[in-house]
Amino acid sequence: MRDFDYKKSLGQNFLKDKNVIDKIVGAPDIKENSLVIEIGPGAGALSIELVKKFDKVLLYEIDTRLKDILDDKLKEYNNYEILFDDFLNRDVLKDIEKYDYNNLYIVANLPYYVTTPIIMKVIKEKLPINEMVIMIQKEVADRFNATPGNKEYGQITVLLQYFFEISKVCNVSKNCFIPKPKVDSSVIRMKRRDNLLYLKAFNYFEKLVRDSFRFKRKNIKNNLSDYDLEIINRVLLKYGFDINSRSEELSYEIFVDISNELSDKKM
Ligand code: SAM
Secondary structure (H helix, E strand, O other): OOOOOOOHHHOOOEEOOHHHHHHHHHOOOOOOOEEEEEEOOOOOOOHHHHHHHOOEEEEEOOOHHHHHHHHHHOOOOOOEEEEOOOHHHOOHHHHHHOOOOOEEEEEEEOOHHHHHHHHHHHHHOOOOOOEEEEEEEHHHHHHHOOOOOOOOOOHHHHHHHHHEEEEEEEEEOHHHEEOOOOOOEEEEEEEEOOOOOOOOOHHHHHHHHHHHOOOOOOOHHHHOOOOOHHHHHHHHHHOOOOOOOOHHHOOHHHHHHHHHHHHHHHO
């Protein structure tokens, strides 16, 4: 890869540390008849381990310059498919339709510039995944697995924690990549919750959460002044909070409860 012209604009920081690769690939609980999606295989540092561990591997790579490199790296395996396209533009459910699988995973060292769009796509398109193990910017990882009351806790934390149990696998030094990125990284594991809380309307929940965190320093009463504050207060009191509390203090379960109480009225 010495002559490869890495594109910063595509988030091309390739892994070179075998220890980190082993930690990533060792993190998911791989069950029978598995299909794994890797977004951005790059030169295949992770992919070569994925084809060994998973039954089937589907790779999405935006950069066609990597075709020969990937073909060569994976030449001894036949349990993979590479789609040279922008993951964000794909109909992924359609792409995986033809696969026979029982357990679906995403394992990737993500291109950081599209971390949130990728994760939101996975949620919104209801990809039936068991687990995601992803390398992302450390700062973003800290937001994803923050607990209520923590300053990193925010809108994205609540949305993701509704769907996933999130834990950190490890932090990763800048020296583990070529070229060396400017930011620190972490690997996180996002395991789909076995029993999702009943949610009447996801779109309503998403809007409520977004509005709740609109102004960081403001409380619920101010951020949700357009909503039925009486109902919200009634729900909050059950949990020992009220409308003078701040969104950062509230667990995702409380937002689900509020959303369910309110969405009836709006729909
Ligand atoms: N998996 C490799 C590794 O760990 O060495 C490369 C990871 S690198 C951080 C991110 C990869 O994602 C790059 O290969 C880049 O070309 C690819 N990429 C960037 N944007 C993409 C997109 N929208 N869809 C698919 N791949 C993308």
